[in-house]
Structure formats: structure tokens, C-alpha cells
Amino acid sequence: MIKLMADSTCDLSQEIVERYNIGIAPLNIEIEGVNYRDKVDITSDDFFKRLPDMEELPKTGAPSPEAYLNIIEEAMTEGYSEFLCICMSSGTSASYQAAEIAREAFYDKYEKTDVKIHVVDSWSMSHGSGWLILKSAQLLEEGYTFEELVAFNETHKKRVKHFLCVEDLHNLTKSGRISNTGALIGSLLRVKPIMSMKDTKGAIVAKARGTKKALNYYVEEFQKRYDPEWTNFIIIGYSNDKSIAHELKEKIKLKTDFLGDMHIMQMGVAVGTHVGLGGLSLFFMEKENM
DSSP states (O other), rough: OOEEEEEGGOOOOOHHHHTOOOOEOEEEETTTEEEEEBBBOOOOHHHHHGGGGGOOOEEOOOOOOOHHHHHHHHTTTTTOEEEEEEOOOOTTOSHHHHHHHHHOOOOOOSSOOOOEEEEOSSSSTHHHHHHHOOOOOOHHHTTTTTTHHHHHHHHHHEEEEEEEOOSOHHHHHHTTSSSSHHHHHHHHHHHHHHEEEEEEEEEEEEEEEEEEHHHHHHHHHHHHHHHTTTTTTEEEEESSSSHHHHHHHHHHHHHHHHOSEEEEEEOOOHHHHOOTOOOOEEEEOTTOOO
């Protein structure tokens, strides 16, 4: 049997995680001197309520290799023998490296084993890796083998398109995800930077003056870019304001020809630490050579 695994930055809903029995290794969060496990010891809602009053940004840390190993060994007792682990981009987190260390440690411990483990550097953040995991779960239901799932992820992972905009650039600046100059310009001009992934890291790809124009940019780019062969669903992410996510969903319904599923999912604590309040994201697979 094939077991899907991920770190908690995939930000998939609990419903999806339980439906497909996905193993999640939580990131570690330090908030005002107290350690938490992402989505285990603290919920997203609790975190975003507390965020405005925090004097310092929380510190985030990758899952330990032991967290991955524990998932593998527990799943083995349930009959799983093939493990596909899809991690946050190695350019923004050590989660992928921790999973690779766990894989190596497993084979050191079990020298004679038929168990297969493959770790994917998703080149994605948040629901970007979540999109790959959910798609892999659907393909698994369709009968894909372990080797076919590995090939799908390694072949197409760079085509998972990200769009992210935020209300306030403060968190992105303090966490080093955007320059102080960019933050200052954005604050003065009330410009929303729209970010995507480039070469494993986040980069500003456009700027919009206000939420309405940002939403219009999302819709126009989605219609132009999405690959109908692979994009049978999209994920709309939000940090604390779900109403903006619903507004984007309605605009996509009205202004594009997309007829697939649209999942609205909240960002977790680890991702929310860097995104801050007012975050809105969109994920899908884009056409080749875009």
C-alpha cells in the first residue's frame, strides 16, 4: 500500500488529511518563549487572533527527522510499504532536508527491507505542496502505481502556480521574505505585491493597487494560465479573512470557464507567521512553457 506524507505547511484541511490518511509532520513554532507544533498544539484561528498583539514574530522550525520516521514506522504496522513524502520548497525551509535525513536513517535501521521511500522537493509553499498532495491522492484512487506517482510529481511539480498577496507587508519584511524597500514602497503607495514562486523561492511578479485589482489580476491570470488537463480543482488559501477567499471563488465562477472543484482552506501557523493578516492565495497547475 502507498502512504502519502507531508509537512504541515501543506495546509490541507483536516477533512482532506483524514479522507486520504495523509501523514503530517508538524513544523515547530516558538511563540513568546513557548513551543508549539503547527496545527497540533495551536490552531490557525487562535494564532491569527493573537498575532496583532505579538511584540516579536514567532520562530518557525522544520519537523525533526524523527517526526517523519515515526509516521513511516507506524504506517508500516498498518501494512504500508511505499511512502511518498511531498515537502515544502527546500529554498524556504529545511523540511525537505529533514525528510531526506529520515529516509537515510530508515535504510540504516532496516538494511534488508522492500520498503520504498521517495521524498519530493515540491518547489512550493503552503497549498502549493498541498495541491500536489491532493492531486497525488486522486491519482492514487485512479490506480496510479508508486512509480507513476513519483514520476508525476517530479515531472510536473514546477508547474504548480502560486499567487499570494497580503494586506500588510510587515511580517514578510521581518521574516526576510521581502526587502525593506519593497515594504516601504508598498506601504506608501498602498500597493499589494503579488508573489509567486521562482527557483524554489518567493518573488514579486506583479503589483496591484487595492484588493479589487488584485482579485482581478488573479482571475485574469488564472484563465490565461490554467491547464485544463490537470487542473480539475484549485485551492484558494486565506490567513484570517475567509470572506476574501469566497469573493475570489465567486469571481472565478463568473469570469472564467473553469468548472472544477474550488477548495477554500486556511493557512497554518507556520505559513501564517510569514504571511501575516489579510493573506490570499491561489494554486493550480499551469500550462507548460508559461
